Amino acid sequence: MTQWQLLQGDVLLGELSEYGCDQPFFLARFAPGPGWEKVRPLFEALAALRGPDPDGSRTVAVVKPLLDLGLTVVPVSGGRSLLRVFKDCWLRIDGSEARLRY
Known part of the structure; x- marks a missing residue:
């Protein structure tokens, strides 16, 4: 399974280790890196987003x-090029679990 690094520039925010699939998402374990605390509240807000959002304004x-x-x-192993989060892929992190769609 694929391992990924979540980066902001060259700052490691965390690592994702893929373990399965729930189409259309790849499921991964998330391990925080040195830069995680700076972005953690933003990912927690995304994870907390629930319920209908008819016009998409809450999601935006x-x-x-x-x-x-x-x-x-x-990807840690190379091969694939980098993915820009929320441009080339969708990433949701909730605690130690992540869902990645690209």
Whole structure:
């Protein structure tokens, strides 16, 4: 299974270790890195987003600050190119669990 690094520039925010699939998402364990605490509240806000959002405004309000950070997900083994979070892929982190769709 694939291992990924979540980065902001060259700052490691965490690592994802894929363990399964729940189409269309890849399931991964998340291990925080040195830069995680800075972005943790933003991912917690996304994880807490529940219920209907007919016009998408609540989702945009939560995702926009994350999008503005320019986060990337990079496979540890190489091969694939980096993915820009919320541009090339969707990433949801809730505690030690992550869901990645690309």
